[in-house]
Amino acid sequence: MAEIKQTAASRLVLFRGILLLFSLIASLVFAEIFLRLLMPQPKSWLAIYRQHPALPFYSMLPNKRLHVDTGETAWTITTDENGFRFNPDLQKNPSCTALWLGDSYAFGHGLDYPESFVGNIDLRLATVDVLNASVSGYGPIQYRQTLEYLINQGIKFDHLIVASYVGNDFHDTQWAKTTTVKDGIAGNRNDLKSILMRNLHLYRLGASLHHRFSRPKPASYRAVVEQLARPKAWEEAFLVEARSLYETEMSRILQMSRDLGTEPIFLILPTRQGVSVLAGEAPAPDPMPASGPQRQPNLPIEKAEEIFDRIGARHLDLTPVIARYPTQEMFFQFDGHLTGQASAKVADAILDAFALGCEAAVDAR
Numbered sequence: 001m002a003e004i005k006q007t008a009a010s011r012l013v014l015f016r017g018i019l020l021l022f023s024l025i026a027s028l029v030f031a032e033i034f035l036r037l038l039m040p041q042p043k044s045w046l047a048i049y050r051q052h053p054a055l056p057f058y059s060m061l062p063n064k065r066l067h068v069d070t071g072e073t074a075w076t077i078t079t080d081e082n083g084f085r086f087n088p089d090l091q092k093n094p095s096c097t098a099l100w101l102g103d104s105y106a107f108g109h110g111l112d113y114p115e116s117f118v119g120n121i122d123l124r125l126a127t128v129d130v131l132n133a134s135v136s137g138y139g140p141i142q143y144r145q146t147l148e149y150l151i152n153q154g155i156k157f158d159h160l161i162v163a164s165y166v167g168n169d170f171h172d173t174q175w176a177k178t179t180t181v182k183d184g185i186a187g188n189r190n191d192l193k194s195i196l197m198r199n200l201h202l203y204r205l206g207a208s209l210h211h212r213f214s215r216p217k218p219a220s221y222r223a224v225v226e227q228l229a230r231p232k233a234w235e236e237a238f239l240v241e242a243r244s245l246y247e248t249e250m251s252r253i254l255q256m257s258r259d260l261g262t263e264p265i266f267l268i269l270p271t272r273q274g275v276s277v278l279a280g281e282a283p284a285p286d287p288m289p290a291s292g293p294q295r296q297p298n299l300p301i302e303k304a305e306e307i308f309d310r311i312g313a314r315h316l317d318l319t320p321v322i323a324r325y326p327t328q329e330m331f332f333q334f335d336g337h338l339t340g341q342a343s344a345k346v347a348d349a350i351l352d353a354f355a356l357g358c359e360a361a362v363d364a365r
Helices: 002-038 117-124 140-152 192-199 201-213 219-229 231-235 237-259 272-279 299-311 340-353 358-364
Strands: 049-051 058-060 065-069 074-078 096-101 128-132 159-165 265-269 314-317
Touching: 096 140, 117 128, 117 340, 140 159, 140 237, 159 237, 219 237, 219 299, 231 237, 231 299, 237 299, 265 299, 299 314, 314 340
Parallel strands: 096 128, 096 159, 159 265, 265 314
Antiparallel strands: 049 058, 065 074
């Protein structure tokens, strides 16, 4: 009799477990249907990439429009026939051209294009055709290769501006950029996470809430920040080679532009940690602190300036501009890119420092 009661109890537990499992699945299915019908969740990833038509890395899809919402930022990307990000609402009758090269900072990651510093400048230069060839993840080697490609394609320019984010541009000279592109996503491995992300609105909602309310996990980038901030690291093989390659690539860009009769401009975009040091802020609120014993977060800024001074290139360090304001207002908390407020200040500083109009281009020639 005891065995019968034990068997019945086990079956009851199993039945309740199965019922709970089915209830959970049904709830998830209902939630997914509800979201799809009444609260569809926008994409939080950039499905805007392709394999470059001629170079051994990725580039932007042409004629693409995409809205992205990560929870922290909501923005729209529009690309032209070249795959350059642009403002489709801006109509011009240009007399000269300004070509921009850079990574996600010049691309305007997290911002509608008019809010980015390149897009802001584009709005204010009525007669200048602004070509923004910046792509997230690029570094000095890709800047130079892109410039070579565009010149060979017959694209001409009167101004060349290269925006270098020193938080990873030194490392980018050593990191591989042959990322696989599938379904417009760079690095898409079609693993379980990728499949869930692309197909389930419930997953997108969870990711959005995570980005909105959680602090970033800086595990991978922390190592980069700390390495750049450590004086001894600049004497070690990796950064010795990275600094040499950085100087080589920037020198090549400088010479290529001069050969075409244009004196380029190089912009130094600082890390959040470097800005915090100049602003005299305590490092505690920073989710990726690089301060402490033997740490100098402004080192990559100084190294870049030394290089541009040595090769005789026009350049502008934007650190003092951004450091006038609290870093939490200048950088997005989760991904660390410039906010719209910071981008506006950067645009002002660039236009104050350099004449980028068509008259200046004619005078320079």
